[in-house]
Amino acid sequence: MVAPITVPRLANKTSPPQSANLPLPLTLDRNSADALHVQLAAQLRAGVTSGTLSAGVVLPGSRAMAGSLRVTRGVVTLALAELAAEGVLDAVSGVGMRVAAGAARPATPPTTAALPAWFVLPPPAPVDAGQPREGISFKPGVAASHLLDVRAWRAAWQAATRTAPSGDYGPAAGSWPLRVALAAFLTRSRGLSADPACLMVTAGSLSALGLIAGLLPRGSRVLFENPGYRAARQVLLDAGHTVIPVPIDENGLITDNLPPARLVVVTPSHQYPLGVRMGVPRRLALLEWARQHDALIVEDDYDGEFRYGAPPLPPLTVLDEEGGGRVLYLGTLSKVLTPAVRTGFVVAPTALLPALERARVLADAGHNTVTQDALTHFILGGHLDRHVRRARRWHGQQQAALASALAPLTEGNRPLAQLGGIEAGLHACLHLTPPLKAETVAAALAQRGVFVGTLSTFMMQPVPEETAQQALVLGYGGLTVAQIETGARAIVEVVRAESARLAP
């Protein structure tokens, strides 16, 4: 093992983190015939060409390097400039000097050829791109985390890191204080009085669904909303189940003549992506179906805290309390707080808890305990409730801005579009009047730097163009009111232009 250069913690708090410890020894000899900066450049260059410093590695700042090498900063600057000129390093604005892609020998040789013949690369996961594109992206599922009270946030993590963490694993169902705090939050926010013993902390809704999918015998039939949450459907398919699409109308999942199945997965508060709310008769019918067919129900309430005007309806799990124990309720902090903490929960029938805990142990041995402690402090300090109130106001403004900016399309005698699912949540659906086509409109918008989803991509199988519902899926949670207005104006212009083009 070589002695690493150890550089003190960076003084500039806002700069991105850098590799303070370089994985190679740097020793400068003041008695050498070579100037110090030449020696330094030679050693760094050798580190890069030998592959020890891999492509993409960011070097420590010149000040830090100079400090630990006990040379003037000029020596380091000269050496780095030389290497940048040679193409060994890239100067990246706001980051610093980075080992260039071509200069480093790849640490591992390209290995495609050696991959097993039996290995089949699966198609990519059906999710919206993780990184925002330039322009205005109406991407669903982005939360208003920038509204967070950063002082309270930091204080919660400070409280959680006041002592050394445990050397042992925590309970797989989550820490008891967090389970209590989440159960109480659920009662306050959704009127769902959950026993903390029935609430298990999860790494978000998708993770919870994965644990639940493992409880069913392989090859089980699962009913799933169509259009619906594509990644969730893929989780069920990957678990080896048969997924049966069920259509949606303005009252949510159509419960007439549901076929038998072991599980149904629904988003009754705010259907994803149509945004409609499942009516109470449909909810009761679904519970009755579950009783008849001995099935379980997953109620994914991913953004149920955000409603603007329209009252919330009782969750299925509340309606089920008399009948007993068919509903697994999924909640998440990703929308009401931030996806950064990867924390959600499932409220499950008592008897299913041991099986879910077992699945969590084998999935990843339980939840990050530092995060759990910090969240407990944050929630018990009342900060989550305050944040939700603040976020609700903010999202209400976004929602009003979207509705009003799209009014030129949705109002009047012969509207070019209808806005659905706008009463709740962080996204809405703009249904285009025939013969407008969503894909054409989306493509024209992308040309203008405005990115929208189309409903057809949420369908479980391709639908013939003639019969396909034509709608844009507009997530607005991550945009400012000004961005929403700019984006919506573009939508209005593009839809009008397209309509004029199609007019006889």
Next chain:
Amino acid sequence: MVAPITVPRLANKTSPPQSANLPLPLTLDRNSADALHVQLAAQLRAGVTSGTLSAGVVLPGSRAMAGSLRVTRGVVTLALAELAAEGVLDAVSGVGMRVAAGAARPATPPTTAALPAWFVLPPPAPVDAGQPREGISFKPGVAASHLLDVRAWRAAWQAATRTAPSGDYGPAAGSWPLRVALAAFLTRSRGLSADPACLMVTAGSLSALGLIAGLLPRGSRVLFENPGYRAARQVLLDAGHTVIPVPIDENGLITDNLPPARLVVVTPSHQYPLGVRMGVPRRLALLEWARQHDALIVEDDYDGEFRYGAPPLPPLTVLDEEGGGRVLYLGTLSKVLTPAVRTGFVVAPTALLPALERARVLADAGHNTVTQDALTHFILGGHLDRHVRRARRWHGQQQAALASALAPLTEGNRPLAQLGGIEAGLHACLHLTPPLKAETVAAALAQRGVFVGTLSTFMMQPVPEETAQQALVLGYGGLTVAQIETGARAIVEVVRAESARLAP
């Protein structure tokens, strides 16, 4: 939604967190005929019996409650005392007043009867009990997290929470700065120069293995060490694969006549649980087997950083660099830092990365970004390296204490036992000389409050008692030197007594 009581952040930083927001409205009427404390008690009691305040919920402190209700503290104290007397609340020392288990109506009715007929509760996950038992527990896998430099630890989390977290999801493979930092750490600590682009952040080794298991066609044959890591084997079985046991000797996995398979899972640095090291010829033979049978190798290096004297051998993934791309190297921070952060990594052949990323997206949409930022700061500040050096010294003392306290059994002409796997890691195996039986010794030790594992529980199938290797598995990472000495003395006494009992 009811208006919650909002209580300011607790002033006493060391008290456990409490439910500052009670999920029910409390309104006290100064003009009522009833005294204030009677009104308060009645409302809290109603909250409990109605199930709104669930069993186990901790009430806010009397001072905080009095503050938010604007009454004297005496009013609250009287009301709480009354409810404690009625059995509605329990006073828990160091915690406060908690809703008693029997008084609250269960929020969800007992539902075992309503569970689907097709649901089969799987057997519990094969892991050591999560919670330490009273006495001295030689439990494997516990890290020396108490040695952590708490100031540096807290500073890293502070740096990570200086700004609001993102409202969007991060990259599924992990944050680039953390991947760079972990790759550099790996080079420093294990001589493995990994390209950060081939390193993916995971939620620990078990989680990484789960992602890898999903890459194989269902029903694949997987070779697995016997005895071995039981939870990992269960992950493979749950994924639908066929697990084939391969015996271990003092040089690790026996590579003669390995049957064909798509995957082999090994712990070459420090076999779990025997503690032996896989020799270089065996390592090369395993790589050759993988080439012949078009197979992949999982190299689980869970505690490879801790070696006492015996030199580390090159990881399989380093030996493989010429042949190319058959090894997936699993590392974890659970042993070198703490399991609390649930962070590990996999270094994989480039071509497998997209498939692993896809699996991670569908498992839980990626890693907690606050934790990633904090770990990046911690590692780049040099604190992980410092902690590993400190932990290595500490574990070296533990290891020496164990070896020396067990010397009365392992030395001399006719030793009663042999200590294996003591040169590295955080556990060792005490092989008992026939006719001593590990289960008998372990049971006698448990009587004395000393808890040890037995090798037979790590076997993949029951072995007839006559031929079973008799050994105790002794994890010492979580014990003090004094506890190790006390525990080892008990082991010496029990083994001697048992040997005397068995003597003709």
